[in-house]
Every structure is written in structure tokens, then in C-alpha cells.
Amino acid sequence: xxxxxxxxxxxxxxxxxxxxxxxxxxxxxxxxxxxxxxxxxxxxxxxxxxxxxxxxxxxxxxxxxxxxxxxxxxxxxxxxxxxxxxxxxxxxxxxxxxxxxxxxxxxxxxxxxxxxxxxxxxxxxxxxxxxxxxxxxxxxxxxxxxxxxxxxxxxxxxxxxxxxxxxxxxxxxxxxxxxxxxxxxxxxxxxxxxxxxxxxxxxxxxxxxxxxxxxxxxxxxxxxxxxxxxxxxxxxxxxxxxxxxxxxxxxxxxxxxxxxxxxxxxxxxxxx
Numbered sequence: 001x002x003x004x005x006x007x008x009x010x011x012x013x014x015x016x017x018x019x020x021x022x023x024x025x026x027x028x029x030x031x032x033x034x035x036x037x038x039x040x041x042x043x044x045x046x047x048x049x050x051x052x053x054x055x056x057x058x059x060x061x062x063x064x065x066x067x068x069x070x071x072x073x074x075x076x077x078x079x080x081x082x083x084x085x086x087x088x089x090x091x092x093x094x095x096x097x098x099x100x101x102x103x104x105x106x107x108x109x110x111x112x113x114x115x116x117x118x119x120x121x122x123x124x125x126x127x128x129x130x131x132x133x134x135x136x137x138x139x140x141x142x143x144x145x146x147x148x149x150x151x152x153x154x155x156x157x158x159x160x161x162x163x164x165x166x167x168x169x170x171x172x173x174x175x176x177x178x179x180x181x182x183x184x185x186x187x188x189x190x191x192x193x194x195x196x197x198x199x200x201x202x203x204x205x206x207x208x209x210x211x212x213x214x215x216x217x218x219x220x221x222x223x224x225x226x227x228x229x230x231x232x233x234x235x236x237x238x239x240x241x242x243x244x245x246x247x248x249x250x251x252x253x254x255x256x257x258x259x260x261x262x263x264x265x266x267x268x269x270x271x272x
Contacts, residue, residue, distance in 0.1 A: 016065035027224030
């Protein structure tokens with residue numbers, strides 16, 4: 001985890017709201033991420049974490065609020081400005097989202113080849129260097145994603161995210177579906193990649209073991225708002241019942257009470 005330039009805000013999200021129909025998913029959601037900081041966003045399933053991520057990169061348009069990257073407002077940008085913004089980001093999706101019809105070397109260099117004129121030999125050599133940094137041998141370059149294990153696909157997804165050396169990295173559930181040992185390997189790869197690039201990093205994760213390994217800072221999203229944000233060192237002493245229940249994986253507490261009350265409300269509506 002890179003600790004330099006912590007005083008500078010790289011990403012500033014202020015009072016973002018997002019509704020789908022009558023459902024308010026983000027309710028004045030605010031989050032500040034400093035330059036070179038590794039921040040993990042946690043919260044129960046359906047709390048709006050992925051929606052927040054999609055608003056950040058412009059896949060969803062917020063209904064209100066502000067998102068600034070390097071001090072520049074990103075909401076309402078032109079298409080050209082948005083494409084230029086995306087050049088700053090590298091992202092891995094929850095299920096890898098590799099291109100099934102492309103061999104690994106083309107997956108890894110896909111974004112890079114859109115920016116630079118590279119022939120096949122040059123692109124393959126770059127892909128070889130990147131996957132080797134992530135513990136994969138050159139024999140995988142001509143394989144297709146379906147021929148790789150889940151853990152290897154995650155490595156390729158990371159390789160694609162870092163290939164053009166972005167200054168912001170986004171990871172959506174990077175260890176989802178992996179065994180604890182492979183998860184630990186992926187976490188190490190993320191840390192090494194972040195440190196090499198000096199990148200600002202936002203990770204969505206349910207895996208507290210991963211969060212403890214890769215985060216400088218943790219923020220918890222609940223009912224559309226950040227209810228706690230602080231150092232990973234303070235995660236066990238927040239004094240907030242929802243955070244403590246989530247972090248410790250307790251089956252009983254305010255988070256599950258909310259779900260039970262919601263289910264009870266829906267049931268009464270059905271029978272009324």
C-alpha cells in the first residue's frame with residue numbers, strides 16, 4: 001500500500017443520489033479518496049456499492065451530486081471528455097469479464113492497442129512481460145479464457161487492468177468465488193500492482209480477510225450513505241453496530257434485523 005501524497009484528493013464524490021424507479025439506492029453518497037490511497041468499500045449485498053462504482057466511471061448517470069477526479073467535475077462531460085477520463089482508470093469486474101473470443105495476449109493488451117499502434121509481436125511481448133509479473137507463464141498467451149482456471153482468469157483480468165499503467169484502479173469483488181489460498185495470492189498481486197504503479201485504488205469487497213490485507217482505508221455503505229470511514233487499523237473499534245456486525249460476520253444485529261423487518265413488511269402487504 002503506497003502512502004505517498006496522502007494529502008491530495010484524487011477522487012471526490014459529493015452527495016450523489018441515484019434512484020431506480022421509486023427505490024433510492026444512493027442517498028447523498030459522499031466519499032473522498034486520496035492520491036495513492038487504497039480504499040475498500042464494504043456493505044451488504046444490494047447496498048449500492050456497484051452502483052456507486054458505475055456512477056464513478058460514468059456507466060450510470062447520477063440523479064444529483066458531484067464527482068470530481070483530479071479536481072475536475074466529471075458529471076455532464078462530453079463523450080470525448082468521458083473517453084479521456086476513462087484512460088485514467090483500470091478496472092477488474094466481479095466475474096473477470098474477459099473477452100471469450102480473444103486469446104489471453106489480446107485480452108491483456110486490448111485497451112493498450114486502442115491507444116497505441118502495436119503490431120502483434122510488440123503486443124505479445126508486452127502481454128508476456130505483464131503476465132509474468134503476475135505469476136503466469138508465456139504458455140497462457142495463446143490460450144482462451146475458458147481454458148484457464150478461475151484464479152488464472154482473475155490474474156489475466158488484473159493484467160488487463162494495469163497494462164496501460166492507469167493512475168486509478170478499480171476492483172469489483174476481486175476474490176469472489178476463490179479459495180482462501182488463491183484469494184491471498186490475488187491480494188498480493190493487487191498490492192504489488194498498486195505499489196508498482198503508485199495508483200489510487202478503490203476495491204469493493206465482502207471478503208474481510210482481503211480488506212484487511214489490501215486496504216489503507218475502509219468505508220461502509222448502508223442505506224445509500226457512508227456510515228463509517230476510517231483507517232483499517234480502527235475497523236474493530238468503530239462503535240457502530242452495523243459495522244461491527246458486518247466486520248465480524250455476526251448473524252444477529254441491525255443489518256439482519258433490517259432485512260427481517262423488510263421481509264415482514266412485504267409479507268403483510270401481500271396478505272393485506
